[in-house]
Amino acid sequence: GENVEQHPSTLSVQEGDSAVIKCTYSDSASNYFPWYKQELGKRPQLIIDIRSNVGEKKDQRIAVTLNKTAKHFSLHITETQPEDSAVYFCAALLMNRDDKIIFGKGTRLHILP
Amino acid sequence: SAVISQKPSRDICQRGTSLTIQCQVDSQVTMMFWYRQQPGQSLTLIATANQGSEATYESGFVIDKFPISRPNLTFSTLTVSNMSPEDSSIYLCSVRPGSQETQYFGPGTRLLVL
Numbered sequence: 001g002e003n004v005e006q007h008p009s010t011l012s013v014q015e016g017d018s019a020v021i022k023c024t025y026s027d028s029a030s031n032y033f034p035w036y037k038q039e040l041g042k043r044p045q046l047i048i049d050i051r052s053n054v055g056e057k058k059d060q061r062i063a064v065t066l067n068k069t070a071k072h073f074s075l076h077i078t079e080t081q082p083e084d085s086a087v088y089f090c091a092a093l094l095m096n097r098d099d100k101i102i103f104g105k106g107t108r109l110h111i112l113p
Numbered sequence: 114s115a116v117i118s119q120k121p122s123r124d125i126c127q128r129g130t131s132l133t134i135q136c137q138v139d140s141q142v143t144m145m146f147w148y149r150q151q152p153g154q155s156l157t158l159i160a161t162a163n164q165g166s167e168a169t170y171e172s173g174f175v176i177d178k179f180p181i182s183r184p185n186l187t188f189s190t191l192t193v194s195n196m197s198p199e200d201s202s203i204y205l206c207s208v209r210p211g212s213q214e215t216q217y218f219g220p221g222t223r224l225l226v227l
Contacts, residue, residue, distance in 0.1 A: 032214040034214075034215070034216070042220075043205065043218040043219060043220050043221055044156065044205075044218050045218075046215065046216070046217065049214070049215065051214075089156065093214055099144070099161075100146075100158060100161070101158075101216055102158075103155045103156045104155065105154075105155045106154075106155050
């Protein structure tokens with residue numbers, strides 16, 4: 001089955017700097033890669049996703065890149081703000097086969113004042 | 114998207130008892146899932162709730178411990194049976210509306226077993 005590795009487990013960046021979180025997946029047939037943000041005591045919220053026919057997607061300060069050959073994808077947050085502090089989960093989905101989203105272990109992002 | 118509600122939002126239970134968690138969605142959805150999130154951990158899929166048939170359980174989860182019902186396309190229940198302190202966790206309902214891959218989560222049920 002699919003396996004998703006996520007690094008780092010904890011990340012501290014100065015406010016205004018960029019943050020990068022990286023994930024790798026094992027099943028080359030995976031075709032959908034969402035990212036979720038979970039604030040303390042809240043539900044996971046989808047913040048951006050990318051499909052396997054696209055190499056990069058951007059939404060304001062957030063971008064995701066996908067390298068299918070290397071089977072890795074990354075989340076980039078630019079100009080970080082205090083409200084970006086949260087736990088971020090990457091995930092991979094193999095549609096029309098397992099139909100299950102498999103999550104990475106999460107990255108706790110701290111934005112330092 | 115979909116509006117998802119769960120009841121109860123939290124509960125404190127005695128070991129050996131059972132708790133049923135309800136998940137209600139504001140629209141018909143194709144796929145519904147139940148996840149567990151232990152403190153400080155990631156999301157672990159318990160089972161896929163299938164409408165009109167038995168749920169599909171992941172490795173490590175069994176129907177006797179986590180019976181699931183899904184009587185229609187907007188509602189599901191998860192029961193945590195014969196609870197022990199190790200079952201203390203957040204239980205989340207999740208749905209995938211339509212034929213798209215996008216998946217949304219309910220607010221979760223925070224369970225503490227004493």
